[in-house]
Amino acid sequence: MKVKNIVYIFLCAFLLSSCSEYSKMLKSHDLEARYDYAKQLYEKKKYSKALPFFESSVQMYKGTALAEEALYLLAQCSYETKDYYSASQYFLTYCSTYPKGEFAEFSRYYAAYALYMSSPDVRLDQSDTRKAILELNNFLEYYPQSEKKDDALKYLYELQEKLSQKELLAVKLYYNLGNYMGNNYLSSIITAQNALRDYPYTEEREEFMYYIVASRYEMALMSVPSKVQLRYREVVDDYFSYKNEYPEGKYIKQATRFYEYVKARIGDMPEEE
Numbered sequence: 001m002k003v004k005n006i007v008y009i010f011l012c013a014f015l016l017s018s019c020s021e022y023s024k025m026l027k028s029h030d031l032e033a034r035y036d037y038a039k040q041l042y043e044k045k046k047y048s049k050a051l052p053f054f055e056s057s058v059q060m061y062k063g064t065a066l067a068e069e070a071l072y073l074l075a076q077c078s079y080e081t082k083d084y085y086s087a088s089q090y091f092l093t094y095c096s097t098y099p100k101g102e103f104a105e106f107s108r109y110y111a112a113y114a115l116y117m118s119s120p121d122v123r124l125d126q127s128d129t130r131k132a133i134l135e136l137n138n139f140l141e142y143y144p145q146s147e148k149k150d151d152a153l154k155y156l157y158e159l160q161e162k163l164s165q166k167e168l169l170a171v172k173l174y175y176n177l178g179n180y181m182g183n184n185y186l187s188s189i190i191t192a193q194n195a196l197r198d199y200p201y202t203e204e205r206e207e208f209m210y211y212i213v214a215s216r217y218e219m220a221l222m223s224v225p226s227k228v229q230l231r232y233r234e235v236v237d238d239y240f241s242y243k244n245e246y247p248e249g250k251y252i253k254q255a256t257r258f259y260e261y262v263k264a265r266i267g268d269m270p271e272e273e
Helices: 003-027 031-043 047-060 065-080 084-097 104-117 127-142 149-177 184-198 205-221 225-245 252-263
Strands: none
Touching (some): 031 065, 065 084, 084 104, 084 127, 104 127, 104 149, 127 149, 149 184, 184 205, 205 252, 225 252
């Protein structure tokens, strides 16, 4: 018999034996044997196979010391199989059930990190992103000296930037809509101002400030005569706010054109330095 055939037969026998053992343990009523088997699967990184055993163990061992470990391992298996939503829920359940448990710190961290991993594309609804931010802040509040502190702060910053980017998309959308079905320039301004308040150190800060100037300018152009002078001066105020912070900014040329236009149309204008 060829060596290849021998190896093939051996592998088939091994796989059949493994499947038979797995099926047998799933049907077993021996709680201790099932739990030991689940831990063996976990140690071998066979997380998806270990999941149903830990799920049943959490219920079967409820009220015992093993229930705590079983819940933590169930959460870890969910995390390792990339079921981040379930993982986060299991980790949070652990934290609420065993607030001073052996795995409390890491459960609170991974509850947040699992939500961080499930945070969607910036163009989609950001509810999970906000939940992740909440849980990261909770972790930092509970464990300010944790070895995971720096990682948590890094993920927190990334998620805040994602929300900032989401707001910037809204600002641009309002600006591009212009006067379509209402004054979208005002919505662009308000959204940008709120974003600057909520995310003062965002990497998109310059763009928010520019779109405020640009939207003010567009509002001035369509303003009624009784309000046009006020609108011009608002352009000037926001222009200087932008220019003082970004004197060589990406949009300084365009912003300066807005300023020069309104400057020529009202008196007592401040001179540029």
